[in-house]
Amino acid sequence: MTLPSADTIRRAQTAGAQMASFETPFVFNCWYVAALASELKNELLERMILGRRLVLYRTSDGVPVALDDRCAHRSFPLSKSKLVDDTIVCGYHGFRYDRTGDCVEVPSLTKCPATIGVRAYPMVERGPVVWIWMGAAEEADPSTIPPLSWMESSEWTLNIGYLDLPASYIGLHENLLDLTHIEFLHADTLGAGAPGYSMAPYNTEIGEGVFALSRTVEPASIPGPFAGPMAFGDITTGGRSIRSEFVTPALHQLVARYYDTAEPAEQRRICFISTAHLPTPRDHVSTHYFIVNGRNFALGDAEVTEDLHRGMFEAFAEDVWGLGNVQSVLSATPAEELYEISVKSDTAAVAMRRHIRNLALAEAAERAA
Numbered sequence: 417m418t419l420p421s422a423d424t425i426r427r428a429q430t431a432g433a434q435m436a437s438f439e440t441p442f443v444f445n446c447w448y449v450a451a452l453a454s455e456l457k458n459e460l461l462e463r464m465i466l467g468r469r470l471v472l473y474r475t476s477d478g479v480p481v482a483l484d485d486r487c488a489h490r491s492f493p494l495s496k497s498k499l500v501d502d503t504i505v506c507g508y509h510g511f512r513y514d515r516t517g518d519c520v521e522v523p524s525l526t527k528c529p530a531t532i533g534v535r536a537y538p539m540v541e542r543g544p545v546v547w548i549w550m551g552a553a554e555e556a557d558p559s560t561i562p563p564l565s566w567m568e569s570s571e572w573t574l575n576i577g578y579l580d581l582p583a584s585y586i587g588l589h590e591n592l593l594d595l596t597h598i599e600f601l602h603a604d605t606l607g608a609g610a611p612g613y614s615m616a617p618y619n620t621e622i623g624e625g626v627f628a629l630s631r632t633v634e635p636a637s638i639p640g641p642f643a644g645p646m647a648f649g650d651i652t653t654g655g656r657s658i659r660s661e662f663v664t665p666a667l668h669q670l671v672a673r674y675y676d677t678a679e680p681a682e683q684r685r686i687c688f689i690s691t692a693h694l695p696t697p698r699d700h701v702s703t704h705y706f707i708v709n710g711r712n713f714a715l716g717d718a719e720v721t722e723d724l725h726r727g728m729f730e731a732f733a734e735d736v737w738g739l740g741n742v743q744s745v746l747s748a749t750p751a752e753e754l755y756e757i758s759v760k761s762d763t764a765a766v767a768m769r770r771h772i773r774n775l776a777l778a779e780a781a782e783r784a785a
């Protein structure tokens with residue numbers, strides 16, 4: 417039996433202490449996806465984001481609204497109240513709140529005091545998603561929402577989904593910067609037909625807030641979920657090229673290219689799949705996992721959309737299963753016993769986790785000041 421030496425454990429724990437973990441404070445000054453645009457209707461929706469319970473709705477003129485889900489009077493949840501003419505009438509004693517969170521009516525008083533209200537959060541709708549700013553209101557700048565123009569372009573066909581991830585968003589970002597798991601966790605889906613994938617050469621980019629990994633594997637087969645929709649069939653001369661980039665705590669962008677190396681390079685048909693992985697922490701051990709996929713082939717073909725969606729979400733469900741299991745082990749391990757040993761292929765993920773921790777701690781210090 418070979419157990420790590422006390423020195424190895426100490427070094428792993430020292431390195432781990434410099435990285436974001438599931439217990440690290442959240443990064444609030446960041447735009448997160450609060451909901452899919454299709455989820456927001458003229459009805460009340462309860463949603464926990466970064467540990468805060470919110471009520472979301474869309475006004476009858478289409479404006480998304482997010483308020484704290486706690487009546488200022490006796491803490492009745494506004495999400496369990498009534499939406500009347502785009503205002504929320506509390507289900508307990510009838511205080512009425514408008515879309516800005518101001519209380520505009522107290523039924524037991526003839527005049528509503530101007531000092532009652534609940535916090536409203538800035539929201540911005542962009543294509544299929546609605547972003548929310550949970551940080552200091554004066555720092556909410558919509559120009560810092562990551563530009564994902566392909567999500568709103570007719571040159572891409574989208575398929576969109578949501579997964580309930582029973583794990584920290586930190587683990588998801590790490591998973592997305594780690595292509596070595598594809599051969600194992602996705603052995604029957606994305607990893608099929610690419611033996612030795614985890615040994616294929618890769619390129620790491622680490623810069624100021626930039627963490628990316630890319631890998632090209634040739635020749636390989638095209639993964640099962642894609643081969644049919646991309647009309648490549650069961651070729652063994654395929655090429656797979658994937659670039660994965662951490663953009664913000666709320667966005668991890670993957671761009672995958674699939675092609676047939678038997679076709680001359682200049683005439684090669686390249687199928688792109690662009691995926692925005694959009695994790696929004698519900699709390700420290702669970703995450704709203706929004707996913708938007710775009711493709712540049714078979715545009716508008718509903719059957720392809722359905723096939724691709726089924727195949728991709730089968731693979732994403734494997735990540736959710738894997739990360740959920742990791743979280744349950746992490747949550748059950750006493751802090752003083754916990755250590756995780758990193759290897760060379762973890763370099764980008766380690767740097768990214770250090771970056772998130774630095775962001776979170778700098779913000780926490782600012783809040784405390």
Ligand code: FES
Pocket residue numbers: 487488489490491492506507508509510511
């Ligand atoms: S708790 Fe909402 S009005 Fe009393």
Ligand SMILES: [Fe+2]
Pocket residue numbers: 591597598601602731735
């Ligand atoms: Fe994965």
